Amino acid sequence: GVAQLSIGDVAAKAGVSKALVLYHFRDRASLLAALVDDVGAAVLARARQAAAAGGKEKPLDDHWAWLERELHAGDLRILVSLAECDVAGARAASQRIAEDRRQIAATQVDQIFSRLGLTPRLPAGLIAETVMAFVDGLACRSALDAVRDSRGAFDVLWLALLTVCE
Secondary structure (H helix, E strand, O other), X not given: OHHXXXXXXXXXXXXOOHHHHHHHOOOHHHHHHHXXXXXXXXXXXXXXXXXXXXXXXXHHHHHHHHHHHHHHHOHHHHHXXXXXXXXXXXXXXXXXXXXXXXXXXXXXXXXXXXXXXXXXXXOHHHHHHHHHHHHHHHHHHHHHOOOOOOHHHHHHHHHHHHOOEO
8 A cells, every 4th residue: 555655665666776766856745746646647648638539429338438447447446545644745746636536527527418418407516416426436446356347337327317407
């Protein structure tokens, strides 16, 4: 886990000297903050791309395809783990990434309902919070049980969300 991670561990895994890691990152805190920034940037770029491409004919299937790729990549699980880190720089970076993810999720939720011709009776931001918490939960669960298919849970969530629409 993050609490046990050391500069020496990173150097050993990378096959480089500890001095080289310290040359690029002044300490463990800056290394963790950079990790959150890099992984978060990749997640955000893929989410923005998925939102921009948003399929018109089968928006929920397209959203699932994006989510399935994200779960397989494992980056969401990394972000969830690092969000719990007590290192100030990593926590601040996690909060920035989470806020950007919320905004993208709200856009995705708006697009899905719009393409389905539905109007939610709840604010898109609240629905996006629910979707994001669900996605993060799936990311954690997939780390524990990579074989389990999460599509059923995804469908149940969206069936429930569709009930709050006009």
